Amino acid sequence: MKNASSIGGVREISQHGPKADIEVQNVSKRFGSDADGLLALSNINLCVPTGAFATIIGQSGCGKTTLLRMIAGLEPPTYGVVKVGGQVVQGTSWERGMVFQEPRLFPWFTVARNVRLGMPDRGHNQEAVTGLLRLVGLEDFGTAFPRELSGGMAQRVALARALAGSPRVLLLDEPLGALDAVTRMRMQQELLKIWQDRQLTIVAVTHDLDEAILLSTQIVVLSERPGRIKKVIPVDLPYPRNRLTGEFNVFRQELMGMLL
Amino acid sequence: MGKGKARGIWRFLRGSLLPLALVAMWWLSANRGFGTGILPGPDDLATTINRLVSSGELTGHVRISLWRIAYGFGIAAGTAVPLGIMVASLPGFGQLLLPALEFLRQIPPVAWIPVFILTLGIGEATKLAVIVYAAFFPIFMNTILGVDQIDSHYWEVAQLLQFSRWESLRELILPAATPSLITGLRLGMSNSWRALVAAEMLAAFSGLGYMIMSARSLVRMDEVFVGIAVIGLLGSLFDWGWRAIEKRLLYWRGT
Ligand SMILES: Nc1ncnc2c1ncn2[C@@H]1O[C@H](COP(=O)(O)OP(=O)(O)OP(=O)(O)O)[C@@H](O)[C@H]1O
Ligand SMILES: [Mg+2]
Numbered sequence: 001m002k003n004a005s006s007i008g009g010v011r012e013i014s015q016h017g018p019k020a021d022i023e024v025q026n027v028s029k030r031f032g033s034d035a036d037g038l039l040a041l042s043n044i045n046l047c048v049p050t051g052a053f054a055t056i057i058g059q060s061g062c063g064k065t066t067l068l069r070m071i072a073g074l075e076p077p078t079y080g081v082v083k084v085g086g087q088v089v090q091g092t093s094w095e096r097g098m099v100f101q102e103p104r105l106f107p108w109f110t111v112a113r114n115v116r117l118g119m120p121d122r123g124h125n126q127e128a129v130t131g132l133l134r135l136v137g138l139e140d141f142g143t144a145f146p147r148e149l150s151g152g153m154a155q156r157v158a159l160a161r162a163l164a165g166s167p168r169v170l171l172l173d174e175p176l177g178a179l180d181a182v183t184r185m186r187m188q189q190e191l192l193k194i195w196q197d198r199q200l201t202i203v204a205v206t207h208d209l210d211e212a213i214l215l216s217t218q219i220v221v222l223s224e225r226p227g228r229i230k231k232v233i234p235v236d237l238p239y240p241r242n243r244l245t246g247e248f249n250v251f252r253q254e255l256m257g258m259l260l
Numbered sequence: 261m262g263k264g265k266a267r268g269i270w271r272f273l274r275g276s277l278l279p280l281a282l283v284a285m286w287w288l289s290a291n292r293g294f295g296t297g298i299l300p301g302p303d304d305l306a307t308t309i310n311r312l313v314s315s316g317e318l319t320g321h322v323r324i325s326l327w328r329i330a331y332g333f334g335i336a337a338g339t340a341v342p343l344g345i346m347v348a349s350l351p352g353f354g355q356l357l358l359p360a361l362e363f364l365r366q367i368p369p370v371a372w373i374p375v376f377i378l379t380l381g382i383g384e385a386t387k388l389a390v391i392v393y394a395a396f397f398p399i400f401m402n403t404i405l406g407v408d409q410i411d412s413h414y415w416e417v418a419q420l421l422q423f424s425r426w427e428s429l430r431e432l433i434l435p436a437a438t439p440s441l442i443t444g445l446r447l448g449m450s451n452s453w454r455a456l457v458a459a460e461m462l463a464a465f466s467g468l469g470y471m472i473m474s475a476r477s478l479v480r481m482d483e484v485f486v487g488i489a490v491i492g493l494l495g496s497l498f499d500w501g502w503r504a505i506e507k508r509l510l511y512w513r514g515t
Binding site: 072074091092093094096097098100102104106107108109117118120145147148161162165 | 438
């Protein structure tokens with residue numbers, strides 16, 4: 001917790017429940033063999049405290065997805081360790097939920113069945129399934145098949161499925177990327193509410209600078225490939241945030257300066 | 261709705277054109293003195309069918325052939341699907357089995373009939389062995405293909421959702437591989453149907469293949485033709501059935 005990235009204007013973090021600090025320590029990731037492999041991430045050190053909302057930004061191909069996958073336990077680091085709640089991550093766990101860049105719903109099952117499969121008991125509690133669908137605004141689509149959904153709706157089902165496992169840590173890979181501007185703004189508010197209500201620790205990838213400032217307690221800026229941490233910017237504005245204020249603009253300008 | 265129905269009727273009519281033309285040519289050649297004069301015409305077949313059905317001969321042979329197919333195909337599907345899934349999901353298992361199976365796959369089932377007769381005798385076991393052999397490989401190969409083609413994206417979801425082995429099978433492998441599985445089952449059935457008739461011609465005293473062979477030796481060409489027609493019709497019926505099953509099971513894909 002006494003890591004440089006967690007100092008500063010982190011919002012007041014609720015410390016109930018088990019710890020879910022995410023610590024990424026000296027992590028590098030190489031795809032392929034050592035000699036002619038591709039170095040995707042180089043020496044990443046990052047700490048996301050329990051209850052924080054971190055966003056990762058950086059150019060396409062800089063390793064954002066790879067970093068999330070390593071936290072999820074879908075991919076082992078080549079060097080270094082990832083810890084969540086003090087435990088070294090080895091494989092996936094109910095403690096960590098993930099929404100991918102694509103919805104990845106099972107096309108052969110209905111929306112409700114997809115969400116049910118996200119629950120450890122596979123959804124014996126029908127109420128809970130309905131509640132999750134209502135949460136993402138799709139209570140009327142339980143019996144629909146994924147092919148009948150728009151891209152944004154499918155992504156919302158994927159979010160409901162990830163929340164169904166009651167994770168402490170939620171990993172989001174550009175979850176709002178496919179949405180139109182209005183739906184996107186609404187989903188940003190929903191996401192903040194879910195984060196606060198469920199006291200989640202969130203790591204999200206986004207390409208949208210405003211979204212990063214609007215949502216997160218800290219912004220992690222990655223350099224071009226191989227991805228290194230360029231800077232971790234704490235965002236100490238109170239919620240709800242307003243894009244039109246001068247303070248917001250200060251962050252915007254700092255980020256623009258870093259990325260251009 | 262009405263439009264789709266009309267299109268269906270047109271398709272049916274267009275599909276019937278060639279068979280009708282062939283029957284007409286057949287009728288002409290049989291009745292206008294072309295050919296050797298041994299060939300029966302389509303009109304002769306109607307009387308033959310009538311006779312064979314009312315004597316119970318045809319239905320008896322059909323029933324026996326269908327029974328053999330049901331048994332043999334059931335055994336083949338019951339072994340080829342689980343084995344295919346195991347080979348596709350356990351690499352070591354595949355390396356153990358595949359070279360031998362690849363060799364066996366190249367041999368037409370009928371070529372084994374002498375061996376089967378020597379080892380299994382001329383009873384039902386030989387016919388069943390031929391059917392199983394013929395149906396096994398298309399089902400087996402398509403099962404492997406279907407499981408191999410499952411997008412790794414879904415496997416990662418299964419990992420995140422902590423699927424057990426059994427859940428992976430039920431929620432992911434089987435539904436994802438269903439299109440390929442049905443293709444395999446369909447091919448397996450038509451393969452075994454053809455092989456069965458060959459086996460019945462060589463080593464049987466009942467069934468459609470036997471009916472054709474015994475009619476041939478009595479120079480009852482009309483009965484030979486009835487046998488051929490029934491084989492073709494039943495084969496088409498199986499295929500149609502599989503298509504119907506496919507449509508039902510894969511409704512989630514839409515049209
Ligand atoms: N399984 C893999 N095998 C080989 N190389 C990979 C693999 N996964 C990712 N890479 C490479 O690692 C680098 C980082 O990929 P990653 O998907 O993490 O980028 P990203 O930052 O998420 O990009 P984007 O914003 O376009 O989604 C890329 O150059 C990519 O080609
Ligand atoms: Mg990515």
